[in-house]
Amino acid sequence: METIKPIQSESAAATTWFRAARVSDFPPNGGACVRYRNLQIAVFNFTRRNEWYACQNQCPHKMQMVLSRGLIGSQEGEPKVACPFHKKTFSLRSGQCLNAEEDRIAVFPVKVEDGFVYIGVPE
Numbered sequence: 001m002e003t004i005k006p007i008q009s010e011s012a013a014a015t016t017w018f019r020a021a022r023v024s025d026f027p028p029n030g031g032a033c034v035r036y037r038n039l040q041i042a043v044f045n046f047t048r049r050n051e052w053y054a055c056q057n058q059c060p061h062k063m064q065m066v067l068s069r070g071l072i073g074s075q076e077g078e079p080k081v082a083c084p085f086h087k088k089t090f091s092l093r094s095g096q097c098l099n100a101e102e103d104r105i106a107v108f109p110v111k112v113e114d115g116f117v118y119i120g121v122p123e
């Protein structure tokens with residue numbers, strides 16, 4: 001898997017916006033995995049917060065491609081995803097692991113335009 005340096009969701013560092021899928025392809029308050037080149041990116045339609053997030057699909061704990069199937073929630077206002085395997089939890093804003101000493105995950109900015117979801121990725 002290609003390694004991408006983590007970037008903040010709020011960052012303007014993304015240089016390419018790729019059209020991931022239609023808004024209707026993502027379940028409310030849930031995630032789905034999209035591919036960009038050889039990357040798997042987990043995209044979350046966080047309906048409860050009226051927000052979207054994207055991060056690497058690979059959990060750094062056991063390198064499983066599972067984060068898109070994780071439960072999303074909030075911890076002291078911070079949006080997070082819990083890996084479905086062993087419940088390591090990651091901030092969807094910073095990518096930081098919130099309940100263990102795992103590596104930070106890469107996060108990507110998301111925008112919605114004309115019914116489509118776009119993910120910002122480095123060139």
Ligand code: FES
Nearest residue numbers: 059061083086088
């Ligand atoms: S594989 Fe994700 S927490 Fe273990």
